[in-house]
Amino acid sequence: MLCRRCKEKAEIYLKRHNTAFCSNCFRIYYSEQVKRNVKREKMFKPKDRILVVVSGGKDSMALWHILLKLGYNVTGMYINLGISAYSDRSQEVVEKFSQANNAPVIIKNIEKEYGFSIPALAREIRRSTCSLCGTIKRYLFNKVAQDGGFDAVATGHNLDDEAATLLGNVLSWQEGYLARQSPVLPSTHPKLVKKVKPLFTLTERENLAYVLFNGIEFIHEECPHALGASSILYKEILNKLEDESPGTKQRFLTNFYKKGRKFFEKYSEPVKLNECKICGQVTTSEICSFCRIRLMVEKKKADSILQEGDGFNLI
Amino acid sequence: MLCRRCKEKAEIYLKRHNTAFCSNCFRIYYSEQVKRNVKREKMFKPKDRILVVVSGGKDSMALWHILLKLGYNVTGMYINLGISAYSDRSQEVVEKFSQANNAPVIIKNIEKEYGFSIPALAREIRRSTCSLCGTIKRYLFNKVAQDGGFDAVATGHNLDDEAATLLGNVLSWQEGYLARQSPVLPSTHPKLVKKVKPLFTLTERENLAYVLFNGIEFIHEECPHALGASSILYKEILNKLEDESPGTKQRFLTNFYKKGRKFFEKYSEPVKLNECKICGQVTTSEICSFCRIRLMVEKKKADSILQEGDGFNLI
Ligand SMILES: [Zn+2]
Ligand SMILES: [Zn+2]
Ligand SMILES: [Zn+2]
Ligand SMILES: [Zn+2]
Incomplete structure (x- = not known):
């Protein structure tokens, strides 16, 4: 199979676009997707200061890399949540990238700064590690972004993540969540910083290809607590639909953003x-x-x- | 496992209700579900004349049987679509049931009355057999019901059918279809008869159990043209979700009817x-x-x- 753009040997086939690319042209495709998403969804402007949430995984490392490459004013932010060796290895990945690319990064350590580790605390207060982790991350990213005068917080959520979340919200018809699921969450309060997801049209597989083609180091393992989460089942199911009918996943998500979401938005009551x-x-x-x-x-x-x-x- | 109601040996376990029944108590459960659906959704009144769409399959045979048993004024209607041996066998099943139960039935034969068979016509006019079949059935059931002064047309659509249709509509965010998917479609024109689905809370498996426990003959095979239809994939997927988390399928559908549907309904433009x-x-x-x-x-x-x-x- 040949690259659609340069006719050299292709290195990745994107079934839903019925297109193949060599690694160079794939980088161009990837970069164009991110540029288009940022512009079309009005995520941020060229001079804005962006805080990028980095975990050391492929998605957030790809996001950090591409935003730097596109010349945005980007600062990484990593939170060490004290999840055993996983946290230490991921912090190392983030620090190495920061040094090698001369990219500013903010590192927070929950255990050192607040005196608790997430897994131990979750056991003690009987909450799921994932929900506790989510609460702490949302809080700290927003606080650091607000204190530091950042214009937006960018996360590495990909097409698979977003489609799985949407499927979960639809299965239970949670109108509040459906009304708020969006690639851009505008600031609704002076102390809430805008949240954006520049990779929402790119799949897990495409983010993986991006980090591999660019030789970006990343932590391969998922957070050990994420195993068995319902989002994994939803991803499997969406992959099955995608296999049978390529493009289903992206259509499901983008038609929701284009058509479906507005139905819920108008009905959702503003939260005080x-x-x-x-x-x-x-x-x-x-x-x-x-x-x-x-x-x-x-x-x-x-x-x-x-x-x-x-x-x-x-x- | 013991029957929840009478404590005898159970013959069927309903995982989503975490309940088991013997065959007698299952019949009571089934009957209560149908009575409740008819009443709660205002499908029809005790004296109404109901035209039941029968295909010879388990769902429609179960519907015909339970409505007769509940004492409703019911007439079966069967359309022979000229789909080879499948059509002849299913007509035989319907005629035998009608004779054995002294139940009135209307039989239509497309080939004899209109001079064409569905599969041949589909090839000639290059339309899918299923869509052609749907058009012809909708037309004839409504026409016969209207000409005969029936108050409602009842179909055997079950929980699996309805949830699969909903999943398909949601994946493409077809707001028009979403606005109109309902266990009751009221008459919106003097020449359109009300459509109702009394079995929408009962699964395929429960309809199968109902016909088996009652010794009702039915045609086991599906229409040969239905194989490979996307609804089969959607059913598989919903069954997978159901296995992981029993009750998901019913919650998906009933929460849509309770909460989700209204969002689309208010936005759907009335069709001229x-x-x-x-x-x-x-x-x-x-x-x-x-x-x-x-x-x-x-x-x-x-x-x-x-x-x-x-x-x-x-x-
Ligand atoms: Zn190329
Ligand atoms: Zn506080
Ligand atoms: Zn019993
Ligand atoms: Zn006509």
């Missing part, structure tokens, strides 16, 4: 936003989820110190 | 309905699809006679 009484960040309650987590950690610590005290008294 | 210039039945064009098909058949016949004539002239 407050400022957290403790930290001042935006929340729908009195105290934000992050501060509530921190309060629980403090309480646990106090409890365990008091219990030790009881023990001494008994001697 | 005319009366066909040839037959007077309702259509969105000048001449209805059925009459257009008949005109094409007439034209083909005339063409072939004229060609034969040309042949004679050349001698």
